[in-house]
Amino acid sequence: MTKRIIVFTLGFDATAVLARITEIALQGDEEFVFLIPTKATERSENTILTIQQFINSLNTRGLKIIYEFIRVNENSVSDAIQTTYDKLSTKNGSFIFDLSGGLRALVIVGYIVAQLLRNRVHEVSSRLESSNEKVIIPLFDLTRPTQAEIRILDKINRDKELTQKEIAENIDRKVSSVARVLTDLEAKGFVIKSNGKPSRYALTKIGSLILKSSSELKHC
Secondary structure, three states: OOOOEEEEEEEOOOHHHHHHHHHHHOOOOOOEEEEEEOOOOHHHHHHHHHHHHHHHHHHHOOOOEEEEEEEOOOHHHHHHHHHHHHHHHHHOOOEEEEEOOHHHHHHHHHHHHHHHOOOHHHEEEOOOOOOEEEOOOOOOOOOOOOOHHHHHHHHHHHOOOOOHHHHHHHHOOOOHHHHHHHHHHHHHHOOOOOOOOOOOEEEEEEHHHHHHHHHHHHOO
């Protein structure tokens, strides 16, 4: 049976997360991951301690649950996405995302990372604040770049900063064609160009993640 990795966004109150854990039919070898902000407060640290004590109590009953707290920079969504994706993508198993708690920025980060890992995601859900009813959040194939975009992203990733002409020569495409794709990639936030002449293009953090995710999806 595939190992389940359950990802939570954790706020200042552990109650909702603990309730969710008790609802899960535990197999005994799950892995829990909690997304928390980098800035520690007394309330957040107390919440972490409560979670740790609860999981440790479960393990005294014969379970073998492991857990990890990932601190992400809530002030930079791109940094937070990269940190979370880099941590989760190396894990073996299928993912369940519970986005019911924590800062709104962490909820957004969790959903975007679920999109990037979507071929390995079993479920994404949240809880209605009014009734605590569980709602399933669908994933959409919104971020997969075209083959032309992947070729250009891959070339920039390999050789770092390149001009339109250098990219065109390396992938055997017309400069005008490459220019159109680069314009689209820049609009999507996947590449950034320098102010010099000629302009040179480099991958953004999101562009690097999109390329990596697309490569991994091909092998799923």
